[in-house]
Amino acid sequence: MRVLLAVLLFVVAPARAQILPSWNDGDARARIVAFVQAVTEQGGKSYVAPEERVATFDNDGTLWAEQPLYFQFVFMLEQVKAAAPKHPEWKDNPVFKALMAHDKSELTKMSHKPLLALIGVANSGMTVDAYDRSVRDWLAAARHPKFKRPYTDLVYQPMQELLAYLRANGFKTYIVSGGSIEFMRPWVEKAYGIPPEQVVGTVSQVEFETKGGKPVLRRKAKLDFVDDGPGKPVGIYRSIGRRPIAAFGNSDGDLQMLQFTAAGEGRRLMLLVHHDDAEREFAYDRASNVGKLDKAWDEARAKNWIVVSMKSDWKRIFAFEP
Amino acid sequence: MRVLLAVLLFVVAPARAQILPSWNDGDARARIVAFVQAVTEQGGKSYVAPEERVATFDNDGTLWAEQPLYFQFVFMLEQVKAAAPKHPEWKDNPVFKALMAHDKSELTKMSHKPLLALIGVANSGMTVDAYDRSVRDWLAAARHPKFKRPYTDLVYQPMQELLAYLRANGFKTYIVSGGSIEFMRPWVEKAYGIPPEQVVGTVSQVEFETKGGKPVLRRKAKLDFVDDGPGKPVGIYRSIGRRPIAAFGNSDGDLQMLQFTAAGEGRRLMLLVHHDDAEREFAYDRASNVGKLDKAWDEARAKNWIVVSMKSDWKRIFAFEP
Numbered sequence: 342m343r344v345l346l347a348v349l350l351f352v353v354a355p356a357r358a359q360i361l362p363s364w365n366d367g368d369a370r371a372r373i374v375a376f377v378q379a380v381t382e383q384g385g386k387s388y389v390a391p392e393e394r395v396a397t398f399d400n401d402g403t404l405w406a407e408q409p410l411y412f413q414f415v416f417m418l419e420q421v422k423a424a425a426p427k428h429p430e431w432k433d434n435p436v437f438k439a440l441m442a443h444d445k446s447e448l449t450k451m452s453h454k455p456l457l458a459l460i461g462v463a464n465s466g467m468t469v470d471a472y473d474r475s476v477r478d479w480l481a482a483a484r485h486p487k488f489k490r491p492y493t494d495l496v497y498q499p500m501q502e503l504l505a506y507l508r509a510n511g512f513k514t515y516i517v518s519g520g521s522i523e524f525m526r527p528w529v530e531k532a533y534g535i536p537p538e539q540v541v542g543t544v545s546q547v548e549f550e551t552k553g554g555k556p557v558l559r560r561k562a563k564l565d566f567v568d569d570g571p572g573k574p575v576g577i578y579r580s581i582g583r584r585p586i587a588a589f590g591n592s593d594g595d596l597q598m599l600q601f602t603a604a605g606e607g608r609r610l611m612l613l614v615h616h617d618d619a620e621r622e623f624a625y626d627r628a629s630n631v632g633k634l635d636k637a638w639d640e641a642r643a644k645n646w647i648v649v650s651m652k653s654d655w656k657r658i659f660a661f662e663p
Numbered sequence: 664m665r666v667l668l669a670v671l672l673f674v675v676a677p678a679r680a681q682i683l684p685s686w687n688d689g690d691a692r693a694r695i696v697a698f699v700q701a702v703t704e705q706g707g708k709s710y711v712a713p714e715e716r717v718a719t720f721d722n723d724g725t726l727w728a729e730q731p732l733y734f735q736f737v738f739m740l741e742q743v744k745a746a747a748p749k750h751p752e753w754k755d756n757p758v759f760k761a762l763m764a765h766d767k768s769e770l771t772k773m774s775h776k777p778l779l780a781l782i783g784v785a786n787s788g789m790t791v792d793a794y795d796r797s798v799r800d801w802l803a804a805a806r807h808p809k810f811k812r813p814y815t816d817l818v819y820q821p822m823q824e825l826l827a828y829l830r831a832n833g834f835k836t837y838i839v840s841g842g843s844i845e846f847m848r849p850w851v852e853k854a855y856g857i858p859p860e861q862v863v864g865t866v867s868q869v870e871f872e873t874k875g876g877k878p879v880l881r882r883k884a885k886l887d888f889v890d891d892g893p894g895k896p897v898g899i900y901r902s903i904g905r906r907p908i909a910a911f912g913n914s915d916g917d918l919q920m921l922q923f924t925a926a927g928e929g930r931r932l933m934l935l936v937h938h939d940d941a942e943r944e945f946a947y948d949r950a951s952n953v954g955k956l957d958k959a960w961d962e963a964r965a966k967n968w969i970v971v972s973m974k975s976d977w978k979r980i981f982a983f984e985p
Contacts, residue, residue: 522901522904538903549894555926565887566887571870578869579866579869580902
């Protein structure tokens with residue numbers, strides 16, 4: 342018996358210690374673990390069947406950084422610059438002018454839609470395969486202005502651990518982002534273990550063509566669907582068809598996804614990441630144009646959703662930290 | 664050694680015999696099995712990693728019957744009748760007139776889009792949950808005019824076996840249908856083992872609302888996306904983000920999905936179901952308004968895609984056959 346006990350302790354103890362290692366012991370971590378234990382406990386009153394264990398994650402500001410400007414918009418700037426000579430009609434477009442002037446304050450005040458519309462035009466006519474390559478090429482070469490590293494290094498280590506922990510407990514993890522599916526799919530599988538079919542996002546219009554005998558999908562200038570704010574529950578309905586039991590965000594653009602998640606039956610987990618660590622990352626919330634956290638913060642407090650302090654809840658933010 | 668051999672034979676032989684039991688030995692069955700063996704053979708030149716084993720199936724006429732009228736349109740007739748008193752403006756609508764007159768010949772000549780638009784209006788204002796219940800209620804009560812059975816009994820047994828066989832070999836099976844996601848999701852998981860998140864189809868506009876404090880998704884009259892013909896590769900791109908290596912259809916509405924599948928690298932499987940069994944099911948192809956098989960048939964012949972004869976390739980069509 343003593344040998345058996347020793348073996349059991351040897352097997353079980355390290356496994357426990359390894360749950361969410363980059364999270365400090367605290368309320369946020371404890372509530373996440375309690376939730377996962379409750380919904381996976383066979384015969385327990387909060388048990389949820391594996392196929393219903395759907396967890397949805399915002400991307401920008403929740404799984405990776407988003408300051409000083411959404412990384413997709415930085416990519417867009419390059420794409421628009423490259424396409425500008427073919428589009429003399431842009432010269433009076435306020436979004437284009439702000440882009441060319443590198444006027445960040447003007448840009449961040451604009452809503453997603455006109456910005457994404459401009460990138461739509463810039464890349465219309467490209468096949469989806471060519472676009473995919475352009476995203477990969479940019480990600481390989483571009484460096485973040487503060488961290489001087491590839492943007493894909495700026496994924497949050499504690500959230501990667503959370504994704505893996507949920508999957509190890511039978512959850513299916515989805516991204517539900519205001520960013521476009523074609524900007525995320527080239528890198529999120531490697532970064533987060535989330536395959537292309539579990540990426541829900543803003544959708545550009547594409548058309549099937551067989552010109553020249555070879556079938557291709559070609560990008561059009563129009564956006565078909567904006568997966569932000571009230572669009573997030575709609576995107577979840579269209580692409581997943583199940584209500585999440587856990588949802589993770591960081592800004593007002595995630596509020597409706599969390600409300601939709603909270604409105605289901607049974608035990609639920611709603612969590613917001615609060616950017617309060619100017620030293621290790623960035624500090625911003627109610628007054629920010631990028632990743633504004635205001636209404637969702639109030640609702641999180643009123644409804645006792647988890648608000649993660651990056652400063653105090655996370656031992657480290659990035660894998661590259663010393 | 665003899666004992667080991669006997670054990671091996673005992674284990675392997677019955678497993679082999681059980682592959683696609685409702686399929687007659689013939690070219691179609693042999694080519695399906697050869698394809699699956701080729702793409703799953705570790706180290707083989709046609710090997711495909713499990714995550715890329717994507718198989719897409721049309722629904723109407725491929726996985727279940729579609730005559731004398733797409734079953735969703737039969738459902739629509741009932742829904743439109745129920746909503747008619749609230750819509751006096753319909754009286755001059757040719758689709759509505761054909762519906763009320765039970766004029767099948769007129770109805771089947773119309774394209775999907777105006778018919779689906781009408782059902783959109785009929786059900787606009789409903790929450791998606793109420794709509795889901797209306798589909799379930801109708802399916803529980805309705806009977807097919809020829810077979811006098813619930814419509815969900817009219818799924819093809821050989822195709823159910825094919826779905827299970829592909830999944831047993833690491834494939835992820837998707838529906839890619841001109842029918843709407845909300846009409847399919849309530850029953851396809853039970854019928855085919857395909858979960859809601861693997862149902863790609865025509866999409867109605869829905870909106871997120873928090874009127875009265877409870878968040879709901881409410882149906883609007885507009886169609887957002889028609890997943891038919893050239894829409895099918897687009898739907899695959901939007902929802903799956905991988906090119907299928909195997910695609911299954913039965914009509915010209917599936918042609919572009921099969922072309923898109925065929926255009927990928929490596930070994931591919933393209934298959935059409937030909938309805939040539941008037942006795943056990945229905946016989947129709949080039950001249951039919953429902954499930955017209957004309958251009959896709961020519962292309963299948965020219966490119967040596969598999970064309971399944973329901974009459975000669977399938978031992979039985981429905982599970983309820985004696």
